[in-house]
Amino acid sequence: MRIYLLGFILLAFSQFAFSAAKIEHWQTPQGTRVYYVHTEDLPMVDIQVVFDAGSSSDGQQFGLAALTADLLDTGAGQWNADEIAQRFESVGAQFGVSSSIDSATVSLRTLTDKPLFDKAIETMQVILTKPLFNETDFQREKNRTLAGLKQQEESPAELASIAFYNALYGNHPYAHPESGVIKTVAALKSSDLRNFYQKYYVAANAIVVIVGDLTKQQAEQTAEKLVSGLPTGKERGGLPEVTMPLKSTQQHIEFPSSQTHVLVGLPATYRKDPDYFDLYVGNHVLGGGSLVSRLFEEVREKRGLAYSASSAFIPMLKPGPFIVSLQTRNDQTAQALQVLNQTLADFIAKGPTEAELIAAKKNITGSFAMRFDTNKELAGYVAMIGFYDMPLDYLDTFQQKVNQVTAASITDAFKRRVNTQLLQTITVGKSAEKSAK
């Protein structure tokens, strides 16, 4: 016990020695929220403009949000795709667009040397405010998306993930894959993208994140410049509530692979969930710790059944999935699934031991500084805080909230939030009787 005590003293000390990043926040005249952190050691800046325009805004046109994001840098203002790419790359800037279920993100990493910075920002501003959605670019990008969707079907992991989200979310906008499905993507028209852009890429539906070596005044000017050409518009809002599955189901997809991919889970937690820290710390013990967790121990270390075995809560705007996953040789699927379910059931019934809880807290709080020790990771955290409208002191209070969790509060939260009667199970691989042939 002496070792534990010493650990706590060191942890307490390191908390005082290191304060989390100072996030400054304001709004542009059009109502875009801006989040800024000044870091000064490197002459560079990371900028993200995040829109509430992820695949949950697709409606019935699955894949619309992702394809709209993909098209942004293929033509804007006076420039075609080649010219846009040359403008960024000639100044060493790295530009990217990505989309997820909840959001679409336009990001830029650039040097802050003025001529280089100005050229990169000007290009980004035109992409944000004057994308062209040309027919040729649209057809080409659509075909590339369709090829990507086809390719997903050769991956048992991808097939399992698609089936899993479908099983969890039914008719909810979280159910379909972010890049859509072949049928809906094939039916998209460039005018659909233009309409989507006009509706959702608006100032009131955006946040700007700036992390790097800019003064506050420069950050203000940059944010203003990037979004001032956008119409004010309004926030997206109105995402329906998630309804829980009515019962437990199990689906098997027959696939000619040597392993069976197993996913088990249900809709669970959202960003502002009061149970979040209980679930997060509890899951660290169950299957969140990378090389030390109950699942890792039971599935891999004791039995050698899989290379990876883990669990995670993915908090989103509405309850995102709780996912337990492993991959195992086809003929071991039943055994591995049994170990998985037993480990989960035991944890829900009894929660973590005191020793496990202490170890988890030490790992989480002890690694706190490593969560955002690069500008890139810090920008990711700030974007999360901004997009989900979390308190600005989220990082400052993080360790305290982790330390407040108890074994009892974890058990209570898991019992309420992970109802084993509602678990959805997906298996993708060659079934036992067929692989025996």
Added chain:
Amino acid sequence: MKKRLLCTILLCLPVFTSSAETKVFEHTLANGLKVLVKEDHRSPVVVSQVWYKVGSSYEPGGITGISHMLEHMMFKGTDKHPAGEFSRIIAENGGDENAFTGQDYTAYFQTMEASRLAVSFELEADRMRNLHLLPEELKKELQVVTEERRMRTDDNPQAKMQEQFMTMAYSNSPYKHPVIGWPADIANYKVEDLQAWYQRWYAPNNATLVVVGDVHAKDVFELAEKYFGALKPSDIKPLKPQTEIDQLGARKMTVKVPAKLPSILMGYKVPALKTAANEWEAYALEVLAGVLDGGSSARLTSQLVRGKQIAVSAGAGYGLTSRMSNLFELEATPAEGKTVLELEAALKDEIRKLQENLISSEELQRIKAQVLASDIYQRDSNFYQAMQIGTLETVGLGWQKADEYVAKINQVTAEQVRDVARKYLVDDHLSIAYLEPQTINTTAEKKGAK
């Protein structure tokens, strides 16, 4: 449709930092352990990596993949710390840890709050010389590695093609066999094989300790002396060269696997920085890779994906820092209605242009601007900086090469790029694999409440 080839190759191809504002401190302990430290005080964290000069290219036939297997077994306990304790101690100290094996190296790392560095040193020093290999642990871990192979290679059409391709492209170079090893070799490792491999390569005089973060070099050297200083060195026998024989004509193969899209993989035999007759040739090949695939404005994306619309994705890659000569690779997936043969012609056409015409000054400038900028960007990550230092040192180039990189790239001329294209990107030294998709029949069945 992300470019998989590019990703894999970037992982083993560090973009370098220059020495303008950063400095590596070097100290070698009496037992031969080289300690390299880079101070970065932006955040109170540290990354510590132990690099061993051993990887899959060191392995003889019959025990391929044994370096990777040993990497797994290194977590299975010493006399002092039984199986699993290493990871538990690191975790309780807020650490994040893992290990990786490549063709030319095996490396172990921890990232921790800077004051915990001693915890990592104590454990790494212990398992450098005192590993306790147990048959029952090996039996389980063999299963784990077999599952890893199934996941990474056997059920992944692109990885499967890559593996088959390597066996054809190389005649006798040990780069021929996969890092994870052949299934029959994996199934038959014995404790004594691992013990012998461990004894042969795991010693302070065959390792490099790289530390980057909020530390002072002097303190790190003292700490290294305290924990690693007493370890005994070994007599490390030099590796046989296994130099690849000359290729005497183009090689082609078809790989039939369950898949949905065809693709093509091409590789030309080229020297690495370590093996090039003239260093500038390697840097010119590096620039050439940038001309073809250094971003969205580079030729493959601009000409083949957008211009001709013959590919849905296309990438190129070169491994500047490998220990032995390797391949300049091109990979592409045809657009709907186009064939791999049409794509092959288009890729060769791009190579021909590089041989016949000089690249434009805009292209050269663009690549130099990108190199300069990444030189700053990568200082954002301690881990990445440690990776560069560790790789360069372990393949025998020396960490100092990182400092020269920007200047060397800046010296490359358009003529040199044309010259290496003419000298190395020739048909007689080319290998090509075509992925021919085989039908996948999937059926879904649902069951109700369990």
